[in-house]
Amino acid sequence: MNAEAQTRDPERTRETILEAATGLFIEHGVSAVSMSDIAKTAKVTKSLIHHHFGSKAELWETVKETAFTEYFSGQMAMLEEAEDPAPALLKDSVEEYFHFLKNNPGVVRLFAWTHLEGDSTCVEMDQKLVALGAERIRQVQEKGLFRKDVNPSHVVATFCMACTQWFEAKCHHQHWPGMGSDEDFLEDFLKLLLDGLLPRDASDTDR
Secondary structure (H helix, E strand, O other), X not given: OOHHHHHHOHHHHHHHHHHHHHHHHHHHOOOOOOHHHHHHHHOOOHHHHHHHHOOHHHHHHHHHHHHHHHHHHHXXXXXXXXXXXXXXXXXXXXXXXXXXXXXXXXXXXXXXXXXXXXXXXXXXXXXXXXXXXXHHHHHHHHOOOOOOOOOHHHHHHHHHHHHHHHHHOXXXXXXXXXXXXXXXXXXXXXXXXXXXXXXXXXXXXXX
């Protein structure tokens, strides 16, 4: 992309920078990628990157937001529309997240890098989803359809961690004896999760 094209189409320049940064961050992590690396891959000057995104940290935030927004919007809409939630909402939410990760391996790598590098900045969207998801689970508990002796936020954390780890560590556990396909795992995980949340006795529904 030459200087004339950059000036003529700033939006395309921004997209090119974002695509280059996303690819590099996915492959190498944030810490190992410099602004010079991004500029070289995008075939732009570092000053253009600063113009469109500011710092590398701000560019990283944009990469994460872009990668996660589509899932966030769909999942939030599902939770917001469920004014009278039932256990099936949890099943649908797990399936939605699982298939989002399966269809977006680059996002799985981005998540892995954030965990490895101790990045705790991507919390706003997470907090909204966890808060609303936990509230929907609490509402199901109040109906007596899920056991009440389990922290709703821990339920959300359990399925998020299990699904994320399934894909992050797949290169390792896929060689374990007897391991099934992605869909086999999802089916079994849902059985364990949903059956584990069923009230065990009267004390579970009274707490």
